Amino acid sequence: MNQPLFLQPVFQERIWGGTALKDQFNYDIPSDKTGECWAISGHPNGQSTVVNGEFAGKTIGELWNEHRELFGGHPSPVFPLLTKILDANADLSVQVHPDDTYAKEHENGELGKTECWYIIDCDEGAEMIFGHTAGTKEEFVSKIENGEWDELLRRIPVKPGDFFYVPSGTIHALCKGTLVLETQQSSDTTYRVYDYDRRDAEGNTRELHIEKSIEVTTIPHRNADVKPFVEKSDGVEVTKFVEAEYFSVYKWQVDGYASFVQDQPFQLASVLDGEGTLKVQGESYSLKKGDHFILPADVETFEVEGKMDLIVSHV
Structure with missing residues (x-):
């Protein structure tokens, strides 16, 4: 074959999404609440499709299963990576992801989720939540139970061109006004710790996963050192x-x-x-x-x- 595989992304609507994927990349998005472009994905919840050459019309998952030689015979049972572009038009929920061992046991064999972010663009003064201040599990649980979010959550400023490595177990959230390219393990497992008590169009709050979050969060927080x-x-x-x-x-x-x-x-x-x-x-x-x-x-x-x-x- 000896040719690149160009891909048709999949778009996901989110409560916090906007129109930046259309405004900045000219994508044909499904609505003005489009939060995620799954650009290179073999995950069953949204698979990219090849648009050129002999494999046109095939999904990445199909190629992984039927033509592993294209990927050097890599041994992973599933296509291991997922590239997304995220439009955080509003704050994302404060969340944490499990590692492979926990996800395999608790999420039907799903991969864990270590990820990283490249800040494509953001509003002046934009920030994100990255890590927490609790020194012990008891302190972590106490601050959650008492709703002491301002004391618990670490906020850091972001600017275009910044890069952040986010290992599983890291408390994190993109905040309003950021456009991010995310490279991650191919996983769709997210545990919500806090969602600002916001409600959807039907007046419902989103599900939280406090117990699982407490089990998987790294305490105390460890900064992943990135040295470009x-x-x-x-x-x-x-x-x-x-x-x-x-x-x-x-x-x-x-x-x-x-x-x-x-x-x-x-x-x-x-x-x-x-x-x-x-x-x-x-x-x-x-x-x-x-x-x-x-x-x-x-x-x-x-x-x-x-x-x-x-x-x-x-x-």
């Missing part, structure tokens, strides 16, 4: 944000022409800004803001040309 590493070569500046157990994530700032050797079983790529061309085995593919693609195992070398920013990840 920048390498410059002709035509591209590559920033490695994280190299961790479940994924490695990079930003490619392309300005001109650059060639690459694929040294991973497969790579996931999302164009966040600009435009250009991807060349594989003499074939040219145009790239523009909002495009998402996979470079499968049989793409051994490739070239990019243009002026664009991409977020790239691999297992």
